[in-house]
Amino acid sequence: MEVRSVVRCPGCDGVIPPEKWQLGDILSCPECGVELEVINLEPCELALAPQEEEDWGQ
Amino acid sequence: MLYTKLRTEERLILEAMRRRGVQPDLISDEAVLLHLDRPWEAYDAVLSRSLGHWRGLHALWVLETWGVPTLNNSGVAGVCGNKLLTTLALLRAGLPVPRTAVTFSPATAKQALAELGYPAVAKPVVGSWGRLLARLSTPEEADAVLEHKAALASPLNHVYYLQQYVNKPGRDIRSFVVGNETICAIYRYSSHWITNTARGGAAAPCPVAPEIDRLSRAAARAVGGGAVAVDLLEDGDGRLLVNEVNHTMEFRNATAVTGIDIAGRLVDLLLDLAQPSARGGGVAC
Numbered sequence: 385m386e387v388r389s390v391v392r393c394p395g396c397d398g399v400i401p402p403e404k405w406q407l408g409d410i411l412s413c414p415e416c417g418v419e420l421e422v423i424n425l426e427p428c429e430l431a432l433a434p435q436e437e438e439d440w441g442q
Numbered sequence: 443m444l445y446t447k448l449r450t451e452e453r454l455i456l457e458a459m460r461r462r463g464v465q466p467d468l469i470s471d472e473a474v475l476l477h478l479d480r481p482w483e484a485y486d487a488v489l490s491r492s493l494g495h496w497r498g499l500h501a502l503w504v505l506e507t508w509g510v511p512t513l514n515n516s517g518v519a520g521v522c523g524n525k526l527l528t529t530l531a532l533l534r535a536g537l538p539v540p541r542t543a544v545t546f547s548p549a550t551a552k553q554a555l556a557e558l559g560y561p562a563v564a565k566p567v568v569g570s571w572g573r574l575l576a577r578l579s580t581p582e583e584a585d586a587v588l589e590h591k592a593a594l595a596s597p598l599n600h601v602y603y604l605q606q607y608v609n610k611p612g613r614d615i616r617s618f619v620v621g622n623e624t625i626c627a628i629y630r631y632s633s634h635w636i637t638n639t640a641r642g643g644a645a646a647p648c649p650v651a652p653e654i655d656r657l658s659r660a661a662a663r664a665v666g667g668g669a670v671a672v673d674l675l676e677d678g679d680g681r682l683l684v685n686e687v688n689h690t691m692e693f694r695n696a697t698a699v700t701g702i703d704i705a706g707r708l709v710d711l712l713l714d715l716a717q718p719s720a721r722g723g724g725v726a727c
Contacts, residue, residue, distance in 0.1 A: 406448075408445075408447075408448035408468065409448065410447055410448065410449065421447070433447065434446055434447055434472055434493075436493075436571075437494055438566075438568075438569060438573075438596065439494050439495040439496050439497075439523075439568050439569060440446075440493045440494055440495075440569075440570065440571070441493065441495070441569060441570015441571050441573075441688075441690075442570050442571070442671065442688035442689070442690050442691055442692055
């Protein structure tokens with residue numbers, strides 16, 4: 385689904401150029417580099433992606 | 443599919459599901475709510491791609507109590523997610539592993555290291571991606587690392603899992619076992635002693651030679667089967683040792699270099715596991 389609205393990073397409020405994201409996509413903020421997750425499409429919402437924890441892995 | 447993040451592997455799995463006519467429900471382990479008196483009845487099977495060992499294991503326990511088939515199941519996840527349990531399972535199956543010792547205090551850890559010989563490796567019993575691994579070349583290095591581990595809060599850090607350092611030839615081998623078949627294998631090359639591709643190791647195809655196949659399938663059986671990635675080490679004599687078995691395997695690099703549809707094979711196993719709903723229709727995952 386094409387995303388049209390301006391999207392801001394929840395970490396640094398930087399503007400993130402919208403792309404053809406899918407729900408759950410992981411991306412990095414081009415301003416601050418924090419990892420973000422697409423949590424909604426209409427309207428587009430980004431949240432900090434789940435952060436690696438001590439017991440994460442394969 | 444229960445997941446933490448939709449990474450490349452999860453996207454490949456979803457594509458494989460859709461190619462097979464499955465319309466999966468995506469269940470975030472961050473958001474899932476499990477009322478124990480409200481068992482789920484909608485799913486023929488659940489594939490767990492949860493990244494957290496404890497979160498995934500607890501979810502699997504609930505689902506399995508409800509009678510939902512899971513892949514990989516809690517037995518496999520529980521063994522693979524704990525290096526001590528994995529090593530014990532491999533030893534029970536008579537498989538070759540690096541010499542390993544376990545202690546519960548820094549003092550006895552020092553004794554164990556002296557008996558294993560330096561260099562040695564200290565690993566966390568739970569954890570992956572090369573985190574908190576330490577190669578200990580001298581007793582002085584061991585003192586520093588053991589002191590740091592003792593200061594960490596989690597009691598799991600006070601289980602000292604120590605192994606001989608295997609002087610491997612700049613690479614290790616990861617094989618992929620789905621069901622009872624070794625479907626492919628890769629070499630992971632790195633100038634660093636930690637060869638995880640998460641830490642920058644480079645993948646190349648590895649032929650599934652008879653010994654690699656035998657050890658891989660035996661290791662998978664030892665931990666309970668399912669779909670796992672087996673890490674093998676070549677020691678200085680060219681002998682293969684089983685190092686670890688991974689139950690939430692990452693396979694983007696292996697798929698890219700081998701051309702094997704690992705995601706598709708994983709989904710095929712999941713569909714074999716699923717029992718079609720009595721209400722009719724397709725498989726619900």
